Amino acid sequence: MCGIIACRAIEPAPGYLIAGLKRLEYRGYDSAGIAVTAADGTTAVFRTTSRVDSLTGLVDGWAGPLLAGTGIGHTRWATHGGVSEQNAHPHQDCEGRVSVVHNGILDNADRLRAELVHAGHRFSSEVDSEVICHLVEDRLLVSDDLLDAVSGAVAQLTGSWALVVLDARTGRMVAAAHRSPLLAARSTAGVFLASDISAIGDWVEEFHILADGDVIEVTNDLVWTHAGTPVAVPTAIPRPPRPTFSLTLEADDHMAAEILEQPEAATRLLEEVGGRIATGALWNDLGLPRFDRMRVVACGTSLNAGEVIGSALSRLGGLAHSSVVASEAAGSVVEPGTLTVMMSQSGETADVLRALDESPEGFPVLALVNNVHSTLGRKVDAVLSCSAGPEIGVAATKTFVCQILVGTGLVISSLVASGRMDTAQARRLVNDLYLVPEQLAEAAAAARALLPPLVDEVRGAKGFLFLGRGAGVAYAAEGALKLKEITYRWAEAYPAGELKHGPLALVEQGTPVVVVDDGDPRLAGNIAEVRARGGRIITIGRAGSSIEVPLSLAAPCGPLAAVVPLQMLALGLAVELGFDADKPRNLAKSVTVD
Structure with missing residues (x-):
């Protein structure tokens, strides 16, 4: 849940990196940092435990060699190690040649660290991510090719990672992903990597998503490999409309704005799906089989929204539903005729993705997300967007409302499609849904x-x-x-x-x-x-x-x-x-x- 950005750009990298990190700060704000190649073949590293904005002052105060257009950046949510500048990314190897940013959890970090320390490596942080720097450092002693070194290093990892490695000596940059989101994009401004398209959406029109096991090199183009073998660059996905939020909003303003935006978001969603509910088309278009019970798998706010949706199914259709906390889903029994609905605002929630991986085969799975191109959206049988638009406040608001609206619409549509509800009743219920935006506005005023x-x-x-x-x-x-x-x-x-x-x-x-x-x-x-x-x-x-x-x-x-x-x-x-x-x-x- 940290944020990554990287670039090989025509203009100096700090401007892109800091602007992108501001877009990603909602993913983690315990610390932030960037590493940028310099004209003398070194890497300048700037790290802070304050907010991303403070990096601007650090860069402005830089008195060293000219900073170039290649760099990596990271905003952190602390897992391994406390909140300190020492634990902030980017991390470096013993000689300062290799710089790394990483999102995810390395399950075997303790063992790898012990082996590396025994081999003479010096660690400067408590963070699991630092082992990557030293693994790459070792591999570069065998082969001076960064792509080979990173491929060999990630082969030793277990857990999850989205990572970018920068080599100060050559200026080369390599990225890898496994069970953690990372995307790449090209434009006239340069080549970019990010955890989320919102970080780089101002500079690109389309993007490519790294699949689990991909390792790519970022030159003036993209060199794509998988399991050590060159592969074609994945099909490009058009960038969604640029977010309308302002980075100049003060603290508390994003959540306040998103609460007040709920009537508008609800109206927009109902305009998108409302006409397809009572006809059964919203359900039929998903291509899923008829079901007799629903199992919702989610966390936090999405779990609460899922309970509302499941209750609607029971109340309106007389069908059973259950809600499963995603982090506790392992081993849960799935009965015949069950539709599993996996809900996640981001579509990247690790607990939900792990629950999906551990689910028994042969049962249909629908993802209800706010990003249809997310990892969850790509791994299931069908995907439905709640279309809430960007949500920056960490505490979910409009995504909750939109999940409930589209999920309830789906329930009604499925009941019509299966002959369990007549069209007239469905239309009356849809008309009630159309009242929701005005009701939300009146509730806000009160x-x-x-x-x-x-x-x-x-x-x-x-x-x-x-x-x-x-x-x-x-x-x-x-x-x-x-x-x-x-x-x-x-x-x-x-x-x-x-x-x-x-x-x-x-x-x-x-x-x-x-x-x-x-x-x-x-x-x-x-x-x-x-x-x-x-x-x-x-x-x-x-x-x-x-x-x-x-x-x-x-x-x-x-x-x-x-x-x-x-x-x-x-x-x-x-x-x-x-x-x-x-x-x-x-x-x-x-x-x-x-």
Whole structure:
């Protein structure tokens, strides 16, 4: 979940590298660094534990030889080793000839490090990635060809990697990938590598994706090999539309903007898929077989969205569903007639990809992602985009809404296609979906007006409970997750009926208890239980709630509009407490490590 960029450009490399790293900073912001070839045949390395912007000052202060157009860059989310300049990428070999940036986890790093130390290599960091530098260094003693050296080095690795190696002596650059995303692109500006097309989208029109086991050399062109054998360059993929977000937005602004963009994103998605739902075409076009039950495999926010989608299948079609935490999916039993839906905003979530690799064969798998060209999208039987557009805030917002909308649309469409729902009922449900953008906008307006005094009242609370019933349970879970992610306060979500089975012991005078109230009559008793213990009730939902949001009793995806005040509650509290909601501590987007 770190970010990589590299270039062999006509203009000096630092401008490209730093601009690209700003685009990738949501993937990791514990530290950042670049290595650039210099006119005297050396490599200039700049590293920082501050944000990417601070690299500009370091480069501006450079008094050494002229910096050239070839370089590599990295923004880090710490795994092995603490947050320090010493552990920041790029890493170098003993002589400073080889510089490496790496994303992924090396499972055999400890053994390799021990062997390399025994052979006389000197390590300067705690990071697993540094072993790559020394492996390449050793291979260059056997063959002075960097492509051969990197191919030989990665053959010794186990785990996952996207890596780029820069040789100061020759100026050559080689990249490799295995179970971690990396892409390459060419344009009149130069040749570029990146973890994500957003990093280099300003300079290229199309890109090529490295497959597992690919090793390529970046000259003025691309030299592609796989398992030591030259192969053709993969088919180019057109660059998607450039992101509309601004890099000048201040802290918290991306998440705030993305919350407010949800009505627009929902409208855009429904315009794309809405007309194909009630006809069954949305399902039929995927080419998947009829199914009798659904198994959702996902993590975090995507798991909550998947629970909403699965619940819609059970409620509307009477079919069974299950939700599986991706990191715990190994060994789970898949029954005949099951459709597995693997959900990931980035399509690069390592836990989901590992679950896919460990899934039993012979069962259809559908990916629901925000990037159809992602690793997950390329490895499954069919792929469906939630079309949310770029999302920079680490805590997912509009992707959650769009996943639910397209997933619920898929459920309805599959029921029509299988003869389990008539077209008239499907059209009524689709009409309800078309109401969602306006409902989201109204919910945002209500939250803006009513939340500030509530946030002020609960800012000192150390813990929160979130409750719901039925379709509201998954939204309560998402509200608790958002609060935990960006306010660093404990927050637990439960079906409201579970209060009496343990969680009620947590409630004391003033404990904030947030209730997603979709009109279930049983909630009144649960609220009374909390109030009797002195809890501070905040209801979100039907008329008379602390924050009223538009609800449709026929809504196929439950009280979706309630998620907007839940998101804004978390954001408002984070801002009030002085935290950076866009980049919460210890977290990053696109979780590409196990």
